[in-house]
Amino acid sequence: MRGMATRVRTMPALFLAPGLVAGAIWYASLVHPADAYPVSATALGTAGLAFIVPFAAATAAWEGSRLRRGGFWHGPWVRPHAEILADRLWPAVVVSIVAVLAGVEASVLESGGGLPDGRPIGVAALDIVAFAAAGAATGLLLPFAIAGPLAIVVPLFWLAFVPAMDPVWLRHITGMFRDCCAATEDLSIRPIVASSLVDLGILAATAFAISNVTEIRRGIAMGASLVVAGSVATALVAGMSYAPTSNRSLADLTCARASAATICVWPEHQADLIPMVRVLPTVLARWSDAGIPAPDLFTEAESSAAPAGSATLVLSGGGALGDDGIIEALSSSLLPTYPNCLNGGSTGWQVAEYLQAWYEAAAGMPDASLAARHERPFDPSYPPVMDVVQKLSRATLDSRLAWTTRVTGITQACGDWAVDQLQVR
Amino acid sequence: MERRLRLSNVTFGYRRGAFSAARRAIGVFRDFTWQVPPGRTVLLGPNGAGKTTLLALAATALPPAAGTIAFGELELQRRRDRTEMRRLIGWMPQAVHAVPGFTSQEQVAYAGWLKGMSRSTAWRQASVALDRVGLRSECGRLTSELSGGQRHRVGLAQLLVHDSELLLLDEPTAGLDPTQRARFRDLVREIGGSRPVVASTHQVDDLDDLFETVVVIVGGAIVFQGTVADFLRLAAPNAPFAAESAYASLVRDPE
Numbered sequence: 001m002r003g004m005a006t007r008v009r010t011m012p013a014l015f016l017a018p019g020l021v022a023g024a025i026w027y028a029s030l031v032h033p034a035d036a037y038p039v040s041a042t043a044l045g046t047a048g049l050a051f052i053v054p055f056a057a058a059t060a061a062w063e064g065s066r067l068r069r070g071g072f073w074h075g076p077w078v079r080p081h082a083e084i085l086a087d088r089l090w091p092a093v094v095v096s097i098v099a100v101l102a103g104v105e106a107s108v109l110e111s112g113g114g115l116p117d118g119r120p121i122g123v124a125a126l127d128i129v130a131f132a133a134a135g136a137a138t139g140l141l142l143p144f145a146i147a148g149p150l151a152i153v154v155p156l157f158w159l160a161f162v163p164a165m166d167p168v169w170l171r172h173i174t175g176m177f178r179d180c181c182a183a184t185e186d187l188s189i190r191p192i193v194a195s196s197l198v199d200l201g202i203l204a205a206t207a208f209a210i211s212n213v214t215e216i217r218r219g220i221a222m223g224a225s226l227v228v229a230g231s232v233a234t235a236l237v238a239g240m241s242y243a244p245t246s247n248r249s250l251a252d253l254t255c256a257r258a259s260a261a262t263i264c265v266w267p268e269h270q271a272d273l274i275p276m277v278r279v280l281p282t283v284l285a286r287w288s289d290a291g292i293p294a295p296d297l298f299t300e301a302e303s304s305a306a307p308a309g310s311a312t313l314v315l316s317g318g319g320a321l322g323d324d325g326i327i328e329a330l331s332s333s334l335l336p337t338y339p340n341c342l343n344g345g346s347t348g349w350q351v352a353e354y355l356q357a358w359y360e361a362a363a364g365m366p367d368a369s370l371a372a373r374h375e376r377p378f379d380p381s382y383p384p385v386m387d388v389v390q391k392l393s394r395a396t397l398d399s400r401l402a403w404t405t406r407v408t409g410i411t412q413a414c415g416d417w418a419v420d421q422l423q424v425r
Numbered sequence: 426m427e428r429r430l431r432l433s434n435v436t437f438g439y440r441r442g443a444f445s446a447a448r449r450a451i452g453v454f455r456d457f458t459w460q461v462p463p464g465r466t467v468l469l470g471p472n473g474a475g476k477t478t479l480l481a482l483a484a485t486a487l488p489p490a491a492g493t494i495a496f497g498e499l500e501l502q503r504r505r506d507r508t509e510m511r512r513l514i515g516w517m518p519q520a521v522h523a524v525p526g527f528t529s530q531e532q533v534a535y536a537g538w539l540k541g542m543s544r545s546t547a548w549r550q551a552s553v554a555l556d557r558v559g560l561r562s563e564c565g566r567l568t569s570e571l572s573g574g575q576r577h578r579v580g581l582a583q584l585l586v587h588d589s590e591l592l593l594l595d596e597p598t599a600g601l602d603p604t605q606r607a608r609f610r611d612l613v614r615e616i617g618g619s620r621p622v623v624a625s626t627h628q629v630d631d632l633d634d635l636f637e638t639v640v641v642i643v644g645g646a647i648v649f650q651g652t653v654a655d656f657l658r659l660a661a662p663n664a665p666f667a668a669e670s671a672y673a674s675l676v677r678d679p680e
Contacts (some may be wrong), residue, residue: 070532076486076511078541193669214440237631 006324013059013092018056020095024048024103029110031178034111035316035379036268039187043180045107046100050176053155056096056128057135061151063088064139073140089132096128115270119187120177123195127175130199131155133206140210172237172244173230174197179243183266184302191244194233223332259284264299269315279326283363291397292364298333313349324369331359341414348417350378354388355407361389383422391424399424428497428590430461430483435492437482449611454645457492461591461621464637468625471676475645476625477519480593482531512541515589519596521580523568528566529579536583547586552589554582558612578612585616594624595679610635629672641675648675
């Protein structure tokens with residue numbers, strides 16, 4: 001149809017679309033989402049909003065300015081203003097949403113696949129619509145020489161600078177969710193609602209800005225829309241950490257019984273479950289022989305949400321771990337969590353590698369794999385990891401227990417420790 | 426039966442000032458009543474007399490503060506009627522702006538779409554309208570590249586692209602040289618056909634046999650309405666320029 005040809009020729013949103021989509025894909029390739037976790041991949045994939053939304057706003061400002069300069073806004077037209085505006089804005093909005101989707105898809109593919117999550121995409125789309133409408137209104141009211149730069153700078157500030165400001169939770173009202181999510185986390189409902197509210201406030205303020213009411217009423221209505229939406233939104237997210245997350249629902253876990261223990265993994269790691277169930281009984285038996293106590297639950301759930309006494313698994317790669325990778329993940333889950341040394345000092349977290357290597361060796365990991373994983377200690381003044389492991393293998397049960405207790409103690413204390421405490425006695 | 430546009434007891438004023446407290450209404454019309462005569466009408470008056478405002482009110486581009494505007498059985502106050510009025514009344518504002526990036530056919534077609542036509546019909550009719558105003562060869566040229574006279578004709582094509590029953594032309598010959606003005610008048614005569622046409626001007630020498638009725642408006646009030654012959658009878662005896670003389674007799678301070 002002729003109308004489409006005209007649009008492609010005259011609308012910057014359309015003839016610049018290939019560049020925007022390519023930019024979104026390139027930008028998404030710079031972020032590194034959690035393995036095969038679609039929520040994380042989708043949220044990180046929308047990080048391109050920082051330049052996609054200014055694009056939408058600026059191209060919309062151009063269309064608004066075109067309507068104003070051509071005298072096509074205030075005329076006695078048959079079509080309502082909303083339809084005229086929608087007709088000019090849909091290309092900018094659609095192209096921007098396509099760019100977001102392209103970025104998301106690139107991120108999801110990078111992470112290992114899966115279906116993108118609709119929530120970050122929905123908020124991103126609302127961000128685009130709100131700022132495109134605001135950009136168009138700016139173009140309708142101001143010369144493009146002012147409206148254009150404004151339409152670029154304001155959303156850029158909103159999406160790139162506000163997320164870098166204190167308080168850290170302020171970022172959760174912008175729709176920028178690039179700090180979501182570790183495998184144990186889900187996107188919290190609070191930032192979703194807060195960001196959507198702000199977008200609706202911007203849309204309402206835009207509608208008032210181009211309405212026919214008097215300037216003073218218009219100003220009050222615009223201010224009220226933004227203040228009310230902003231206040232409710234900030235109240236919703238105030239006090240959150242920098243991450244727009246909450247604990248992932250335990251109901252998402254898939255569990256299987258293996259000998260005396262149970263293993264629970266997130267859906268994206270379900271392919272690892274069968275080999276883990278196969279390997280775990282042998283590992284448990286060997287740990288028992290070596291005097292290493294093992295829990296009866298290995299789970300990927302966040303430690304604060306998991307039952308007490310369970311081991312926290314951290315898996316990466318879906319179905320590609322191999323036996324050594326499984327032993328490494330199981331051994332890692334036995335490591336203690338480190339305390340927060342808020343009153344000074346630091347934990348001896350560097351020695352955790354010795355514990356891990358010992359658990360791996362005891363579980364039956366071949367020496368070659370062990371040596372490859374623990375070639376050099378954290379510090380050259382520390383004893384070689386493999387030397388310590390070999391001594392432990394030859395040591396008595398009491399000696400091993402004493403060593404394990406001593407080294408675990410180093411990781412839990414906020415103070416000095418001596419290197420010879422690593423030696424097997 | 427031909428629909429007639431009627432303004433009854435219309436009051437309208439522009440507001441000035443950024444804030445309500447400092448705003449004041451600049452009155453243009455108060456209890457103004459007028460019915461558009463049949464045929465071609467010229468609206469004369471000095472700058473600021475209210476010609477542009479009257480045409481904008483008639484075109485429904487401005488809402489009256491009080492009073493009613495009706496086109497036949499259609500009333501401005503009724504939303505559905507207003508839409509229909511807008512479909513039936515063609516208005517060419519004083520300035521015809523080039524839409525950045527649009528060719529003349531795209532600009533005229535867009536005006537047709539805004540007037541409620543489908544895109545494909547508007548595109549076809551734009552070509553026909555540009556042909557009628559003698560711009561067929563310029564269909565593919567950017568409107569911004571056209572001369573002032575050609576741009577006026579694009580404005581006229583925007584008016585013709587939809588099938589109006591009443592044509593309102595605001596200062597259609599302003600800024601045109603004498604040759605372009607003569608050509609434009611011929612065009613208005615041709616395209617007007619049997620439809621009522623109202624054209625405003627503050628140039629008395631625009632008055633010629635194109636028009637059947639003369640309306641003189643001063644300070645928001647009609648001070649004369651009659652045939653061209655009646656108007657010319659107001660001229661001083663033996664005045665070398667009868668139209669100017671007649672106009673001067675009605676407008677004391679014609680700037």
